[in-house]
Amino acid sequence: MSTTGQTSKWHLAALGELIIDFTPAGTSEEGGALFERNPGGAPANVLVVGSRLGLSTVFIGKVGQDAFGEFLKETIVEQGVDTRGLILTEEANTTLAFVHLSEGGERSFSFYRNPGADMLLHIEDVDEEILKGSYIFHFGSVSMTKEPARTTTLKAAERAKELGKIISYDPNLRPPLWDSLEEAREIISLGLPYADVLKISEEELEFLTGHKDPETGSKALYEKYNTPIILVTLGPDGCFYRSGERTGHMPGFKVKSVDTTGAGDAFLGGFLYQLIKSGKEPSQLDENDLNQAVRFANAMGALTTTKRGAIPAIPSMEEVNKLLESY
Ligand code: ADP
Numbered sequence: 001m002s003t004t005g006q007t008s009k010w011h012l013a014a015l016g017e018l019i020i021d022f023t024p025a026g027t028s029e030e031g032g033a034l035f036e037r038n039p040g041g042a043p044a045n046v047l048v049v050g051s052r053l054g055l056s057t058v059f060i061g062k063v064g065q066d067a068f069g070e071f072l073k074e075t076i077v078e079q080g081v082d083t084r085g086l087i088l089t090e091e092a093n094t095t096l097a098f099v100h101l102s103e104g105g106e107r108s109f110s111f112y113r114n115p116g117a118d119m120l121l122h123i124e125d126v127d128e129e130i131l132k133g134s135y136i137f138h139f140g141s142v143s144m145t146k147e148p149a150r151t152t153t154l155k156a157a158e159r160a161k162e163l164g165k166i167i168s169y170d171p172n173l174r175p176p177l178w179d180s181l182e183e184a185r186e187i188i189s190l191g192l193p194y195a196d197v198l199k200i201s202e203e204e205l206e207f208l209t210g211h212k213d214p215e216t217g218s219k220a221l222y223e224k225y226n227t228p229i230i231l232v233t234l235g236p237d238g239c240f241y242r243s244g245e246r247t248g249h250m251p252g253f254k255v256k257s258v259d260t261t262g263a264g265d266a267f268l269g270g271f272l273y274q275l276i277k278s279g280k281e282p283s284q285l286d287e288n289d290l291n292q293a294v295r296f297a298n299a300m301g302a303l304t305t306t307k308r309g310a311i312p313a314i315p316s317m318e319e320v321n322k323l324l325e326s327y
Contacts, residue, residue, distance in 0.1 A: 005276040009133035010082065011055040012272060015126070015156050016043030016143040017118040018061045018072050018086070019095040023261070023309060037068075038309045039075045040097060041118070042140050042172050042265050045310050049269025049300065051080035052314050055276065058130055060085035060156070061143075064117040068094035079311065085130050092117045105259050105305070111176055119146040123155050131160045136272055138168040141188045145177040150187065157194040166275070166282060169195035170268055173204050181207075192221065196282045197229045197275065199268045205232055214240035215247060228283040231271060231294070233264055238298045241290055248287070250294040253302035253323060262310025263301040270300030270320070299323045 005011050021040030028034055047057040059081050063069035065088040072094065073083055095116025100108045113119065121143065131137060137160035144150045161167055171188045178184040185208060192198070192208075198221065202214065211217035214232040221227055222242055232240040238252035274293035278285060285293065299320045307313035315323075 005135045005279065008135035009056070010058045010130070010135070011276050012047060012050045012057045012136045012138060013060060013085070013130050013134035013160075014043035014047050014057070014138040015060040015085075015121075015153060016140050017041040017095065018044045018059065018063050018076070019097055019116065019118060020068050020072070021097050021099050021261070021310070023099045023259075024101050035098060036309070037071070039072050039311050042142065042170060043138060044072075044076055044081070045262050045265035045314075046138055046168075046170075046269045046272070047081045048076065048079045048311050049266050049314050050273060053269065053273045053317055055273060056082070058082040058085055058134065060121075060126055060130060062087045062089055062117045062121045062125065064088070064092055064094035065090045066094055068096070069117065075311065085127055087121075087125055089117050089120060091120055095119075099261065101259065105257055107261060109174065109176060113177070115146065118143065119149045121149040121152045123148070123152045126152060126156050128159070131156065131163055131165065134160070134165060135276065136166045136168055138170070138268075138272070139191065140170045140172045141184075141191065142172060142174055142177060144187050144191065145174075145184075154190055157191060161194050166196045167194045168197040168199070168268065168272055170199045170264065171204050171208070172264070173207060192225045192227070195225070195227050197231070197272065198227045199231045199233060199264065199271070201233050201264065218242040218247070228281075229285070231268075231297070233267055233301070235260070239267070239294050241294055243283070243285060243290060246287060246290075248290060248294070250291060250298055252298050253327065255302045255306050257305035259308045259313070260305050261308075262313055263304045265310065266304035266314055267297045267301035269314075270297040296320065296324065
C-alpha cells in the first residue's frame with residue numbers, strides 16, 4: 001500500500017444509500033413469486049469490495065431503526081466495513097428496492113422510498129473526522145435524488161476535495177428515483193467537477209454528454225471538468241478509459257453471467273484497490289498502471305456477474321487472481 005494510503009486511517013470512505021434489494025428467487029410451491037432479501041446500495045457495495053480485497057473502509061449514511069436497517073448494519077460490519085458513520089433513525093423506514101430481472105439478466109427496479117431513511121442524511125450527520133481520516137472519498141448519485149441528502153452529498157464531496165482527498169464518483173443513473181430526467185442530468189452534473197476517478201456506463205455517458213461513442217463522450221467530459229481518470233464501462237466488452245489525452249480499451253473477460261447486479265461496484269472497487277496499491281495520484285498513473293488496474297477491475301466485474309446478488313457475488317482476491325492467470 002502507498003505511504004499516503006497507509007498513513008490514512010481508512011483507505012476508502014463512501015457516502016450514500018444503504019438499502020434492501022429484493023431480488024427474484026423463483027416461485028413458492030403455490031406458484032407465488034419469491035423475493036430474496038439482499039443488502040444493496042452501490043456506495044456500500046464498493047466498500048465491501050474494498051474490504052474483501054484487504055482495504056480499510058468506512059461508511060457514511062442513514063438507515064431506518066427497523067429490522068431491515070439492523071440487518072444492513074450487521075451485514076456490512078460482517079464484511080469488515082467500519083459503520084461509525086452509519087446512523088439508524090426513527091424518522092423513516094429503510095428504503096426497499098424490488099429488482100426485476102429480464103431473461104438476459106438485465107435489471108429494472110421499483111423503489112419504496114416515501115421517504116426512505118437514506119434520503120434524510122443531513123450535513124450535520126457527516127463526521128468530519130471520517131473525511132479527514134480517509135484516503136479516497138467515494139459517492140454516487142442516488143443520494144443526490146432528494147434533499148437533504150442531495151446537499152449533504154455535494155457538500156461532503158466538496159469538503160473531502162478541500163481536504164485533498166482523492167474523489168471517486170459513480171453517477172449510477174436510476175431514472176425512477178428522479179422527478180425528471182432533466183433534473184437528473186442537472187444534479188448528476190454537479191458532482192462531476194469533484195471527481196478524480198469517474199466511473200460511468202455508456203448509457204450514462206450518452207445521457208450526460210449526448211455522445212454515445214466513449215472516445216468523444218469522455219473527451220467532452222475531460223475538456224469540461226478536467227477529470228483525471230474516466231472509466232467507461234461496457235458490460236461484457238470491458239472498459240474504455242481516458243487519462244487526459246491517453247485513451248485505451250481493455251476487453252472484458254468471457255464468463256457465464258447470471259446477474260449483473262454489483263458488477264459496476266466490483267469493477268470500481270477493484271480499480272480503486274489498484275490505485276491505492278500503486279501509491280500514485282490518479283493523474284500519475286501511466287499506461288502500464290492503467291492497463292493493469294483496468295484489467296483487474298474487469299476481472300472483478302466479470303466474476304461478480306457469475307453469481308446472483310451483489311455482496312454474495314463479490315469475488316475474493318484468490319478468485320480474481322485465478323481468472324487473471326488463466327487468460
Ligand atoms: P454497471 O454494472 O455499472 O452498469 P457494467 O454492466 O458495464 O456496469 O459492468 C461493469 C464491468 O463489469 C464491466 O466493465 C466489465 O468489466 C464487467 N462486466 C459486466 N458484465 C459483464 C459480462 N456479462 N461479462 C464479463 N464482464 C462483465
